[in-house]
Amino acid sequence: MYQILIADDHPLFREAMARVIDDGFPGSTLLEAADLASTLQMVSDNEDIDLVVLDLNMPGMHGLQGLVQLRNQFPTVPAVIVSAEEDKNTILQAVTCGAVGFITKSSPRKQMISALEQILAGSVYLPSDIIRANNSSESSRADNPLLPEVLESLTRKQLQVFERMTHGESNKVIAWEMNIAESTVKAHVSAILRKLGATNRVQAILIASEVDFSAYQKRAGQR
Amino acid sequence: MYQILIADDHPLFREAMARVIDDGFPGSTLLEAADLASTLQMVSDNEDIDLVVLDLNMPGMHGLQGLVQLRNQFPTVPAVIVSAEEDKNTILQAVTCGAVGFITKSSPRKQMISALEQILAGSVYLPSDIIRANNSSESSRADNPLLPEVLESLTRKQLQVFERMTHGESNKVIAWEMNIAESTVKAHVSAILRKLGATNRVQAILIASEVDFSAYQKRAGQR
DNA sequence: GCGGCTATTGTTCTAAAGTACTAGGGGGAA
DNA sequence: TTCCCCCTAGTACTTTAGAACAATAGCCGC
Structure with missing residues (x-):
């Protein structure tokens, strides 16, 4: 058979x-x-x-x-x-x-x-x-239920910068694409790192790796 | 009903x-x-x-x-x-x-x-x-069927460094934890970026984000 | 042993990342 | 209007990243 x-x-x-x-x-x-x-x-x-x-x-x-x-x-x-x-x-x-x-x-x-x-x-x-079963085991929603609130605390510009960060773009590139000065980008990045409790952009990206950005991006656009 | x-x-x-x-x-x-x-x-x-x-x-x-x-x-x-x-x-x-x-x-x-x-x-x-259907649509295995080979090309030390990189550790920390000089870490990082075709560590991490490290780590240990 | 690969470390230099502080303009809330 | 927050931008500074080059040492195969 x-x-x-x-x-x-x-x-x-x-x-x-x-x-x-x-x-x-x-x-x-x-x-x-x-x-x-x-x-x-x-x-x-x-x-x-x-x-x-x-x-x-x-x-x-x-x-x-x-x-x-x-x-x-x-x-x-x-x-x-x-x-x-x-x-x-x-x-x-x-x-x-x-x-x-x-x-x-x-x-x-x-x-x-x-x-x-x-x-x-x-x-x-x-x-x-x-x-x-609604336990997606560990990671995702278990040890960081903080994510939503933290992301909520980011302003629209910060979110835009953050998203570009997660794509591996440098501050210079981000500044170029958003038509703002690199110093401004740095200011945003610093704020993001502070809010996320990260010491560098890599850690910030890792924190965000489980996040669906599109949803938040839309929200940011509505603001 | x-x-x-x-x-x-x-x-x-x-x-x-x-x-x-x-x-x-x-x-x-x-x-x-x-x-x-x-x-x-x-x-x-x-x-x-x-x-x-x-x-x-x-x-x-x-x-x-x-x-x-x-x-x-x-x-x-x-x-x-x-x-x-x-x-x-x-x-x-x-x-x-x-x-x-x-x-x-x-x-x-x-x-x-x-x-x-x-x-x-x-x-x-x-x-x-x-x-x-075996098209996992775009991303994963479509535009980078290179991943396996590329990762194979990394040496054991490079893999160890790479794994720590993906955890958001700085060169200094990696050097400390592996008991090697920071300059050595930098040498490894440079080699990794070159092999992966990345321009900075963030991009390297994004490339590796879809990879199950544990499998490779075992291999590295066997060498 | 020789050549090739890898690990190691160093040096030097440039660029990028990140912090701290200051400061003006705009918008919303009391 | 005043206060606060956000965006903007700049300066000055420290730290980190990363490239390029050179050098030593160990291991493996021929």
């Missing part, structure tokens, strides 16, 4: 997954690989493969780097990530890198089968319980 | 969507809102709502800012984004911001219903055709 490659360095898990697939999709042809190199080789030898079940922690993977490599070499071959990891950000990143789904190793057998069904049918499967 | 809020500034679309829902889920209670403010008000008045169908371009939304606001105030109320936008990055960002699904306005009626079914059943729905 289907031709599926199971890529995982644990023989035990490969066997278990093979049994799941055989249950859910009897008659399917199964291939196995234990590291990234052999995975790529097998896909290369057999490009009409229907799905690659890819372990995130396999030798050679280096996180999502392995997935990217697979996607680059064989863009037409769909891959689903299987991992013990249950972090929302990781899952979203996997999809960003081209995975057509994400299955957690802790999923019950039935759920795995329905996930595979969905994926083989051409859909995208993500573990809804994790995605729907 | 279900209680669903349709939030869209176009009455025509609200009507059409209402008909879709009435077809797919007869007997459902429908609420309507035309901007973000009234959407928040209605959800506030009625927190046992089953789903908010949220238009991305509604007044007050400012892109995904409106979704974030809704999620912050009512974390338990699921929201699905409906938009004419069909950009993969936008979709993934929406999910990151707490959407439980994304429906494109160009979807055929049948597909919309099945998407809503899936979402109301507790799953996550994403337009598989767009997600599976």
Whole structure:
């Protein structure tokens, strides 16, 4: 029925997954690989493969780097990530890198089968319980709920300067593009750094890296 | 059956969507809102709502800012984004911001219903055709497929310096922490900028912003 | 051992970044 | 009108960045 490659360095898990697939999709042809190199080789030898079940922690993977490599070499071959990891950000990143789904190793057998069904049918499967959880894990909204207020405290000109800063522009360039003196730009930059609690522009940019500027820019324009 | 809020500034679309829902889920209670403010008000008045169908371009939304606001105030109320936008990055960002699904306005009626079914059943729905397309639109891997090679070309010390750079550290601090002279750090930084084609450290950091360092760091440690 | 690469450090110099202070003009609020 | 805040701009100064060049030392392959 289907031709599926199971890529995982644990023989035990490969066997278990093979049994799941055989249950859910009897008659399917199964291939196995234990590291990234052999995975790529097998896909290369057999490009009409229907799905690659890819372990995130396999030798050679280096996180999502392995997935990217697979996607680059064989863009037409769909891959689903299987991992013990249950972090929302990781899952979203996997999809960003081209995975057509994400299955957690802790999923019950039935759920795995329905996930595979969905994926083989051409859909995208993500573990809804994790995605729907409103903890985007750590970073973003957890350790800096200050961001909104701080950004609110920036004046319109400061925001404009700030946005250009985040694009890597120098004070001179910013001054040129905004038709103001460089000394004025410096004044704005100093104010921005003070408000953000940063000691240099790099830190300021890092603080702003998680911010969607467009929303604030519009607001600034309305002022 | 279900209680669903349709939030869209176009009455025509609200009507059409209402008909879709009435077809797919007869007997459902429908609420309507035309901007973000009234959407928040209605959800506030009625927190046992089953789903908010949220238009991305509604007044007050400012892109995904409106979704974030809704999620912050009512974390338990699921929201699905409906938009004419069909950009993969936008979709993934929406999910990151707490959407439980994304429906494109160009979807055929049948597909919309099945998407809503899936979402109301507790799953996550994403337009598989767009997600599976291997064009992560512009940015990421399109205009700089160079990143991997470039990063490979960095030596272990350069990577270590680079990582500290991306944390906003100054040359002096980096020198102190690595127990090397500042002049050495500068030499490394210069080499890094040259290899990345950046004119200053801010640009270098922006280039690296999409990179998962941990993977490379491990490699560096192995050398 | 020799050549090539990398790490290290230094020096010198120019440019950029950033602070502090001053100061005039404009607009909104009391 | 007065006060306050923002934008503007300048001066003066210190610090940091970054390029260019030179030099020593270690490691690896031929």
